[in-house]
Amino acid sequence: GAGVSQSPRYKVAKRGQDVALRCDPISGHVSLFWYQQALGQGPEFLTYFQNEAQLDKSGLPSDRFFAERPEGSVSTLKIQRTQQEDSAVYLCASSLLFVRGDDEQFFGPGTRLTVL
Amino acid sequence: KQEVTQIPAALSVPEGENLVLNCSFTDSAIYNLQWFRQDPGKGLTSLLLIQSSQREQTSGRLNASLDKSSGRSTLYIAASQPGDSATYLCAVPRDSNYQLIWGAGTKLIIKP
Numbered sequence: 001g002a003g004v005s006q007s008p009r010y011k012v013a014k015r016g017q018d019v020a021l022r023c024d025p026i027s028g029h030v031s032l033f034w035y036q037q038a039l040g041q042g043p044e045f046l047t048y049f050q051n052e053a054q055l056d057k058s059g060l061p062s063d064r065f066f067a068e069r070p071e072g073s074v075s076t077l078k079i080q081r082t083q084q085e086d087s088a089v090y091l092c093a094s095s096l097l098f099v100r101g102d103d104e105q106f107f108g109p110g111t112r113l114t115v116l
Numbered sequence: 117k118q119e120v121t122q123i124p125a126a127l128s129v130p131e132g133e134n135l136v137l138n139c140s141f142t143d144s145a146i147y148n149l150q151w152f153r154q155d156p157g158k159g160l161t162s163l164l165l166i167q168s169s170q171r172e173q174t175s176g177r178l179n180a181s182l183d184k185s186s187g188r189s190t191l192y193i194a195a196s197q198p199g200d201s202a203t204y205l206c207a208v209p210r211d212s213n214y215q216l217i218w219g220a221g222t223k224l225i226i227k228p
Contacts, residue, residue, distance in 0.1 A: 004159070031214070033214075041221075042218030043160075048214055048215070056215070091159065105162065107160040
């Protein structure tokens with residue numbers, strides 16, 4: 001595909017369930033980002049990968065959140081024992097090589113997670 | 117700690133008007149500033165990126181300015197069209213240069 005894709009687009013989970021959100025970045029993009037966007041707010045940084053290496057996970061809100069990118073392409077964001085406060089849109093972005101902050105990030109459409 | 121604020125939170129104007137969206141940041145030592153557009157269900161699209169050494173960038177009917185000393189950026193949209201209706205967000209990199217700090221956005225509605 002030409003752009004970043006995410007699946008599922010919508011996810012409803014019962015409190016306590018585990019969920020897995022997938023991101024397919026643009027082919028050849030080295031850098032991959034996950035963001036969390038609450039309703040009416042700007043995105044909040046969660047984590048950053050260069051190839052398969054997770055270089056920064058300082059934005060993950062708790063140890064229930066886990067992200068991986070084992071082969072340096074597709075990434076999965078996993079949330080264990082979901083809570084209502086996890087309800088948000090989860091955005092994935094990729095970049096050719098985001099080194100100095102002046103490389104464009106391309107965003108996927110997001111996954112809207114609703115925890116009941 | 118860098119904070120990014122966008123005012124107003126929402127704006128509704130008739131088609132054809134020129135308009136200005138505002139973005140302010142608390143720490144003037146930024147590397148660059150970006151403006152994005154967010155359409156419902158379609159993710160974010162980068163509109164303009166202004167380097168810290170630049171004062172403005174233009175793309176079509178869009179013009180973004182940057183005044184680092186006052187901690188402000190504006191996005192000027194000329195001859196607005198209904199298709200411009202979206203949420204507009206600005207963002208600046210954190211010290212690491214790859215973490216972006218975002219404003220909450222301005223929801224723009226252009227009335228036909």
